[in-house]
Amino acid sequence: MSLYRLLSFGTKLFSKKFISGLISTPPNIERHKHYIRSIKRKHIALYVHIPYCLEPLCRFCCFVRYPLRRKADMINYASALLEEIEWYHENLEEASIGSIYFGGGTPTINISVLGELIDSLRSYFGDVPITVESNPRTLVNGEIDELKSLRIKRLSIGIQSFQNWRLKKMGRFSLPVEENKRIIKEALGKFDTVNIDMVWGIPGDTVQSVIYDAVESFKLGVDQVTFYPIMPPPMKSKVMPDYVSLPIREELKLYKALLVTTLSYGYRPDTPWCMSKITKGQQLIDEYITEYYDFVGIGVSSIGKIGNYVYVNHFYPEKYIRSVRKKKLSVTRSIQLGDIDRALFDIQSSLFGLGIRKPVKIISTTSFILWSLVHLLFNTLVSLRDIHENIPLLYALHLIQKTLYTGMNTLREIGMRYKL
Numbered sequence: 100m101s102l103y104r105l106l107s108f109g110t111k112l113f114s115k116k117f118i119s120g121l122i123s124t125p126p127n128i129e130r131h132k133h134y135i136r137s138i139k140r141k142h143i144a145l146y147v148h149i150p151y152c153l154e155p156l157c158r159f160c161c162f163v164r165y166p167l168r169r170k171a172d173m174i175n176y177a178s179a180l181l182e183e184i185e186w187y188h189e190n191l192e193e194a195s196i197g198s199i200y201f202g203g204g205t206p207t208i209n210i211s212v213l214g215e216l217i218d219s220l221r222s223y224f225g226d227v228p229i230t231v232e233s234n235p236r237t238l239v240n241g242e243i244d245e246l247k248s249l250r251i252k253r254l255s256i257g258i259q260s261f262q263n264w265r266l267k268k269m270g271r272f273s274l275p276v277e278e279n280k281r282i283i284k285e286a287l288g289k290f291d292t293v294n295i296d297m298v299w300g301i302p303g304d305t306v307q308s309v310i311y312d313a314v315e316s317f318k319l320g321v322d323q324v325t326f327y328p329i330m331p332p333p334m335k336s337k338v339m340p341d342y343v344s345l346p347i348r349e350e351l352k353l354y355k356a357l358l359v360t361t362l363s364y365g366y367r368p369d370t371p372w373c374m375s376k377i378t379k380g381q382q383l384i385d386e387y388i389t390e391y392y393d394f395v396g397i398g399v400s401s402i403g404k405i406g407n408y409v410y411v412n413h414f415y416p417e418k419y420i421r422s423v424r425k426k427k428l429s430v431t432r433s434i435q436l437g438d439i440d441r442a443l444f445d446i447q448s449s450l451f452g453l454g455i456r457k458p459v460k461i462i463s464t465t466s467f468i469l470w471s472l473v474h475l476l477f478n479t480l481v482s483l484r485d486i487h488e489n490i491p492l493l494y495a496l497h498l499i500q501k502t503l504y505t506g507m508n509t510l511r512e513i514g515m516r517y518k519l
């Protein structure tokens with residue numbers, strides 16, 4: 100237990116330093132241009148954020164999202180996105196985009212606008228594999244076929260739970276459970292990968308409640324199930340008054356139950372949270388960008404990372420749109436990481452994808468030594484047992500990611516609260 104505590108404590112320190120460094124550093128547009136133009140002959144990922152959702156918003160949600168009250172808001176937002184996309188197309192001189200991910204919010208809130216964005220991205224970057232997140236409430240009237248006709252490769256459907264008491268506890272406004280299942284079945288086979296998102300670790304969860312949702316998910320035969328731990332930042336306690344982060348011993352029990360259920364239903368972890376059908380091979384929906392060192396974020400609150408450089412866009416749609424109209428860009432904060440911090444960043448994302456890549460280039464001797472040591476330790480741990488069944492190792496990686504993402508959610512909460 101103490102090793103887990105130590106890991107969690109160390110990650111918290113790293114995350115705090117990173118978030119406070121990022122928040123206190125205003126952007127430098129010239130530096131931004133320099134980094135984007137400096138990407139040479141490389142595959143990078145592109146993330147596009149759609150910040151609107153149907154009302155009521157889910158209480159447990161930590162993403163940057165706003166209720167869509169007027170159709171025109173989405174249209175104005177999309178036209179700013181198109182300008183920002185154009186800027187990146189002009190400035191990403193030698194880089195090629197290897198994958199595009201639409202996250203939110205609810206990207207499927209207006210499918211015809213989504214289609215225009217996809218067409219434009221394809222015209223600039225070619226026929227890149229596209230992943231789209233969705234809320235089943237936007238998929239009730241044949242929209243799945245519309246998405247299929249947009250040639251989307253991977254569809255992710257936010258379900259969160261198949262138990263009404265859990266949905267209520269999360270403050271999630273959902274379709275009836277049976278309707279959600281019908282929508283999932285309708286989507287199966289129409290995309291290369293259908294993923295469903297589930298949440299665990301909410302107040303009142305037990306081994307039984309977590310296993311129940313896992314079994315219901317696997318029985319549907321989806322290609323992939325992502326089990327997110329709930330990760331509210333501390334200041335969210337007002338909207339989630341009974342939320343208490345589970346003690347490690349309790350959480351580990353739930354995680355073990357999840358993993359054992361996963362393996363017994365013919366699935367395996369591709370990351371500590373993402374369970375894929377073994378027969379399917381790896382078709383991972385890579386929300387946490389474990390396959391790329393560098394990624395560009397477009398839209399409200401999106402984060403990008405190129406080498407040592409990390410930036411985040413404005414968090415508030417009106418501010419975002421104003422900034423894009425004026426400068427074609429909407430960066431609100433950016434930071435240049437030291438070599439060690441960057442190596443830690445890259446190692447962590449690589450480990451979360453259950454692999455460890457060699458550094459693209461030797462950043463500095465110290466970070467290379469650090470990288471090699473982690474590589475050695477990781478391989479030793481993996482050789483002790485099949486990585487996909489190694490509960491202590493997977494739990495440790497979960498803990499690191501959860502701590503980092505709670506930090507990211509703190510950043511999002513601050514960004515929304517203070518309209519950065």
Ligand code: SF4
Binds near residue numbers: 152153156
């Ligand atoms: S969980 Fe999804 S649908 Fe609910 S508010 Fe968050 S982004 Fe919107």
